[in-house]
Amino acid sequence: MTTDSVNTRELILEILLEVTERGQYSHLVIRSVLEKYQYLDKRERAFLTRVAEGTIQRQIELDYILDQFSKVKVRKMKPVIRAILRMGVYQLKYMDSVPASAACNEAVKLAKKKGFGQLSGFVNGVLRGVSRGLDQLTYPKESVDAVKAWSVCYSMPEWIVAQWIGDYGKERTKEILAASLLEAPITVRANLERITPEALAERFKEEGVTAVPLDTEKYPGLSYAYTIFGFDHLNGLSSFKEGLFYVQDISSMMVAEYAAPKEGDHCIDVCAAPGGKSIHLAEKLRGTGHVEARDVSEQKVALIDENIKRCRLTNITAKCQDATVLDETSVRTADVLIADLPCSGLGVLRRKTDIKYRMNPEGEESLVALQRQILSVVCEYVKPGGTLIYSTCTIHTAENEGNARWFEQTHPEFALDTMRQMFPEEHLGDGFFIAKFKRKQDNG
Structure with a gap:
């Protein structure tokens, strides 16, 4: 996953450190990196986005896994090593397209490159242990403690899980938790001052963008809105630069x-x-x-x-x-x-x-x-x-x-x-x- 001198995993590591150690907002950091490295091909940008977002999103679960396989608990690890291990475990558990050997080897290389060669054996040992033992890993039981179990399973802080159960009950809370881990769709609305929804759909087709109109029975009033996908990046679309549509969540509309x-x-x-x-x-x-x-x-x-x-x-x-x-x-x-x-x-x-x-x-x-x-x-x-x-x-x-x-x-x-x-x-x-x-x- 490299292009010329750019190491995608190194970029992911920097994103994780910016967010978890320096307090920057994940969506802003990821957007900034993607804008800076627009020349990376679509596949690499997708890999970067998925691993960075996924590692942050699943952090509680990833730390739970690491604590089962590492003698040094996550909270006591050096920040760089902690971030490298988190992204390694994410790839091992959630990315079938990444061979386990690649996830482990690249993590070791990254530790060495960042000046932690003395800990490269530790990184290798933990990740290979995780790779071998993921199938046998046990999670907290929902029947014993739903708050603890759902906190780990859905990577949500326990206090939020408990608050939602108190406000909405267990069934609704579980639905919300599951939804919080889904990929967010990109929804847009036509700028009706400039273009009709039908004409916008034609522009999308010309630009190779797949646009699916919203179900107006389910979303009455939003006949001007689409879910879009299949494009490289927004700034590459002339229809976006011309202001013919605005990216906005359905609820916000x-x-x-x-x-x-x-x-x-x-x-x-x-x-x-x-x-x-x-x-x-x-x-x-x-x-x-x-x-x-x-x-x-x-x-x-x-x-x-x-x-x-x-x-x-x-x-x-x-x-x-x-x-x-x-x-x-x-x-x-x-x-x-x-x-x-x-x-x-x-x-x-x-x-x-x-x-x-x-x-x-x-x-x-x-x-x-x-x-x-x-x-x-x-x-x-x-x-x-x-x-x-x-x-x-x-x-x-x-x-x-x-x-x-x-x-x-x-x-x-x-x-x-x-x-x-x-x-x-x-x-x-x-x-x-x-x-x-x-x-x-x-x-x-």
Whole structure:
């Protein structure tokens, strides 16, 4: 798995170290490496992506396996050796296309190349032991301790498993856990300001992209959306560079559907980056009205601007604005307000595999408080009769239904219209929550 001087496994090792030791986000690190090494052939980029994502995604299980075969426990290993062994075990257990001898030998070479020649024998011994003993490995029993068993089997921290069982019961939790390990599909929606869904399908065909339209019975309203695959990378598609479609999860598309803006409406999206929901609203306005896409930093605003320019829309602008601080000039100006707020992100684990290791109960509690703080500020922007959408990409009840009920009770000037929790196993989309509120008309 090498091209010229680039060793793919060495790139994978660097990705793992960036994420697990230096605290970088896996999806951003992987994307950066793929962009830097675009000249690698498709097969190698696919190998890199799968091993890097899979090793991070299955980390708890991989560590459990390693601890059965290594005298030195994973937590006491040197970071480079730990990462090399994790990726080696992932290949041995989950990649039939990689011969066991290759997984072991390449791991040994990598240890030596990184200056750990004295530990190359240890690496070799552990991985060959794993290779021989995988079939005899025993896992914790579900009947004895479901939390422990599912934590190892699905590589999910025990506290999350226990929380989901408490919130949703064992059957639903098991479905969510299984879905969290599935490959996330790439879904896109046509930029209806620029092209019809049918014409976009033709463009995809011309570019060699396989595009499957969504089942409109299962996903009503999303007749403009497709699942796409069979292409090399997005930046290589002229249809993408021309802004003819936007990559967006199905669940996220539902925000604009529930918001249902009318032509001429003024819309505000208070935590908008990278801009998908704002751009979707702007497209639905058919060139009328205006969408103001806000976020807290200039860097995030620049990202929104980049996507606005690519989609060539004229009725949307990006603005730097802290959602926790009241903007007096916006009070009661919005027909539609989108509050897709910072959250624990536990609905998007297929795409951002390391979130589950970063989050903790205290982090969730602080997010609940932040969400309430922001909602109490931004609700002031909604006109009488206007719509407020509160959404998150998590499946944590306190952040979702709990906060929706709290807002309903503490802001009686708003009426709850719709509330929906989407789970990743139900459909192609991510775990996602949407609550739609209508501001009551002023008396008199």
